[in-house]
Amino acid sequence: MKKYLAVALGILTAIGGFVDIGDLVTNAVVGSRFGLSLAWVVVVGVIGICVYSEMSGRIAAVSGRATFDLVRERLGPRVGLLNLLASMAVTFLTLVAEIGGVALALQLLSSVHYLLVAPFVAVLLWLVLWRAKFSAMENVVGLLGLALVVFAVALWQLGPDWAELGRDAVMARKPEGESWTTFAFYAVALFGAAMTPYEVFFFSSGGVEEKWSPEDIGVMRANVLVGFPLGGLLSLAIAGSAAVVLMPAGVTVDSLGQVALPVAVALGKIGLSVVILGFVAATFGAACETGLSIGYSVAQYFGFQWGKYVRAGEATTFHVIVGTSIIAATAVLMTTVDPVMVTEASVVFSALALPLTYLPILVVANDRDYLGDYVNGRFANVMGTIYLVIIIVVSLAAIPLMIITGMGR
Amino acid sequence: MSHEDPLVRPDGCLDAALQLLDRQLVDSEGRLAGKVDDVELTEADDELRVTGILVGVPAWLPRTGPRQGPWWLEWWRRLGVTRADRTTPGRIGIERVAELVQEVRLDRERDGIVQLAPGEEEHTGDSRHRLGxxxxxxxxxxxxxxxxxxxxxxxxxxxxxxxxxxxxxxxxxxxxxxxxxxxxxxxxxxxxxxxxxxxxxxxxxxxxxxxxxxxxxxxxxxxxxxxxxxxx
Amino acid sequence: MHARPLAAALAVLVLAGCGTSTPPDEQAWEKSSAQVLDDVAGSVASSRITLHEERAGHLVGRAGLVMAQDAESSASGATQGYLHRQPAPGRADDFREIAELLHEAGAVLVDARIALATGAEDEYAALQSRLLEVGEALDAAAEPLRGAGG
The missing domain is CATH 2.30.30.240 (PRC-barrel domain)
Structure with a gap:
């Protein structure tokens, strides 16, 4: 009984954990501009994150190695260092976006300007990570993030022409007014939003810390293979409700309020309250995860103590890095840079940085020195190779598309 | 590759760069204690033996590249010029290693386990080298x-x-x-x-x-x- | 040394990028005009939906005000960026017309925000129809410019 409860909890938090500010904003922007014609990218991205997380989860369970252990062991100290700096930069950008997201969501509720809220969010974040240890809060935040399921309810309540939506999705019908380059740019952005690298760092580091063993692989797979696809459905619901309410009116999403607007239209006050609660929980949870992930990656490269269970006194350097990142991220927000813009940039850079950590994971998932009999089977390798190609193509395309389209204008 | 290919590692052998360098150090209590930043090799009896694990910035920086490494190390020295041991790596004697698995397990607690490697001048003509x-x-x-x-x-x-x-x-x-x-x-x-x-x-x-x-x-x-x- | 030619090339590129007052070619100008009209029309529509939902009692707390503020600042940002750019040669009159329309839209957005901030519920209906009107005018102005592709 207890075991089933654990599996259910894992799946539920995986759903909430999948959706962060990147998914919220990117899916709403894409929904309002392209309808569901880019839904296939979400599907591709979700399968990708399943393949990627399953491999790194298996490595964590069998060999007890987290992502940046492997990056350094397989790529050496030099390439590993460059890899670390690039991944940290992307995760840091995501942290800025998440803190901004929490502040924007609170602004929606209180109308207090988000720049006034942000420092308090940062302090709360630091308190949770330093004093309370995030592990105590993780499940609470993850479950509250499930409030975003209200997007699915809203879409159903709006009663769209399902057949028409389905045709848009299946046939990838690009709207007339948009060019193919912006279509491709948003495909890259959506892919980056679904396959955010920090999600995998966090997931596998958690596995290492909780001392997963090969017996836990089944539970891990259930979390990944059920939780993430359900999270992907949630993403599609966000895009769908934006497509139904905002696209016909010609509204293109550029603020968090507009992401929530379709829910208010469909479900009124209660819906809006629930969706804002979901925003706060999902972005706050993701801010904790990104903050920890920056600490994880540095600590794993240099080999010092890390962990969400470890007291600050036992992993001092780790907690100093996490704290410094939070301060620096808040400082970046205080330059009055638009958090929604930062979010859009962060998902594109996520797509750019993906091969750096994906390749070592794929290699080690095949290495009997690490995994013994748990190495990739034929199916995992076929998928792994297909996604290696996809990830490299997306990564190479990211910057040119960003320049050509001027960030999707 | 055929079975006779000498590149394939036979049982009982260890490829140092692949299996020892950059691995995680773990103390007897399961706490993390750094990485194998470099390995100390000693020439003795016509053999090149593994005698210690080198850790810390002075061991790690030179491995970031043949050209950049020394340059970074010089900057590291300038940030603390008064210290004689600024560019001397820390050392853990190989006898402290309890087990080499995916990680290097040490036989005692991590506090104070790393000591300074002997400086250059103390053993002129000595036979200590770095794997890096x-x-x-x-x-x-x-x-x-x-x-x-x-x-x-x-x-x-x-x-x-x-x-x-x-x-x-x-x-x-x-x-x-x-x-x-x-x-x-x-x-x-x-x-x-x-x-x-x-x-x-x-x-x-x-x-x-x-x-x-x-x-x-x-x-x-x-x-x-x-x-x-x-x-x- | 490779550094010097590289630096020179970079300097040329940067300087070339700085020449903002160079008149753009006609097609690019039409494209950016259509773009700004669409963007502002989007903000106007967003503000209009917000007012509608506020009237229907669908919005909690001051969410409506925040949404209206967002729409206003997004529109004014787009407008400012556009007005600073030089119009294509011979299109100064078209430019003035578009500018006037953008200003008008900006004014209505400000009015909507003020009304939401003060809770002047009796003005909502009138504002909604003004937003609808100016939105349609923006769409109509954008229509002939859209042929440029994009």
Missing amino acids: DLLESSVTGADGDALGHVLDVRMAPAGELSSGRVHAVGLVVGRVGRPGSLMGYERSEDQGPAVLAALVHRIHRDTTYLPMERVARIDWDERVVHLADERS
């Missing part, structure tokens, strides 16, 4: 031909690391440097995925294995490994 230096060395044949660079050092007997008897038995030498050389594809059979394995094999098609008997002399200052005449 050997890994950047070029290999020259008896007739002066350049054969490539040392990509890895094969050690034996594996599993007895703390005894101090683990020594180099051969070098993995290749013409191409980094990309793929640490991934282990060139040295173990049927490691997937097939596409990646084929690619790495193609990049490393010139990579060969040289037993230590063929090495005449290692010039640690110039970082050149001189081979003896081939007497087959």
Whole structure:
């Protein structure tokens, strides 16, 4: 009984954990501009994150190695260092976006300007990570993030022409007014939003810390293979409700309020309250995860103590890095840079940085020195190779598309 | 690759760059204690033995590249010029190693386990070297031909690391440097995925294995490994 | 040294990029005009939906005000960026017309925000129809410019 409860909890938090500010904003922007014609990218991205997380989860369970252990062991100290700096930069950008997201969501509720809220969010974040240890809060935040399921309810309540939506999705019908380059740019952005690298760092580091063993692989797979696809459905619901309410009116999403607007239209006050609660929980949870992930990656490269269970006194350097990142991220927000813009940039850079950590994971998932009999089977390798190609193509395309389209204008 | 391919690592051997360098150090209580930033090798009785694990910035920085490494290390020194031990790495004697698995397990608690490696001046003419230096060395044949660079050092007997008897038995030498050389594809059979394995094999098609008997002399200052005449 | 030619090339590129007052070619100008009209029309529509939902009692707390503020600042940002750019040669009159329309839209957005901030519920209906009107005018102005492709 207890075991089933654990599996259910894992799946539920995986759903909430999948959706962060990147998914919220990117899916709403894409929904309002392209309808569901880019839904296939979400599907591709979700399968990708399943393949990627399953491999790194298996490595964590069998060999007890987290992502940046492997990056350094397989790529050496030099390439590993460059890899670390690039991944940290992307995760840091995501942290800025998440803190901004929490502040924007609170602004929606209180109308207090988000720049006034942000420092308090940062302090709360630091308190949770330093004093309370995030592990105590993780499940609470993850479950509250499930409030975003209200997007699915809203879409159903709006009663769209399902057949028409389905045709848009299946046939990838690009709207007339948009060019193919912006279509491709948003495909890259959506892919980056679904396959955010920090999600995998966090997931596998958690596995290492909780001392997963090969017996836990089944539970891990259930979390990944059920939780993430359900999270992907949630993403599609966000895009769908934006497509139904905002696209016909010609509204293109550029603020968090507009992401929530379709829910208010469909479900009124209660819906809006629930969706804002979901925003706060999902972005706050993701801010904790990104903050920890920056600490994880540095600590794993240099080999010092890390962990969400470890007291600050036992992993001092780790907690100093996490704290410094939070301060620096808040400082970046205080330059009055638009958090929604930062979010859009962060998902594109996520797509750019993906091969750096994906390749070592794929290699080690095949290495009997690490995994013994748990190495990739034929199916995992076929998928792994297909996604290696996809990830490299997306990564190479990211910057040119960003320049050509001027960030999707 | 056939079974006779000497690149494939036989049982009881250990490829130091692949399996020891950059691994996690864990203390007796399961707490993390740094990485194997470099490995101390000592020349004794015509053998190159593993005698210690080097840790800390002065061990790690030189490994970030043959050109950048020394430059970064010089900057590291300038940030604390008064310290005589600024560029001396920390050392953990090999006898402290309880077990080498995916990680290097130490036999006691981490607090204070790292001591300063003996400084240069204290042992002139001494035979202590760094694995990291050997890994950047070029290999020259008896007739002066350049054969490539040392990509890895094969050690034996594996599993007895703390005894101090683990020594180099051969070098993995290749013409191409980094990309793929640490991934282990060139040295173990049927490691997937097939596409990646084929690619790495193609990049490393010139990579060969040289037993230590063929090495005449290692010039640690110039970082050149001189081979003896081939007497087959 | 490779550094010097590289630096020179970079300097040329940067300087070339700085020449903002160079008149753009006609097609690019039409494209950016259509773009700004669409963007502002989007903000106007967003503000209009917000007012509608506020009237229907669908919005909690001051969410409506925040949404109206967002729409206003997004529109004014787009407008400012556009007005600073030089119109295509011979299109100064078209430019003035578009500018006037953008200003008008900006004014209505400000009015909507003020009304939401003060809770002047009796003005909502009138504002909604003004937003609808100016939105339609923006769409109509954008229509002939859209032919440029994009």
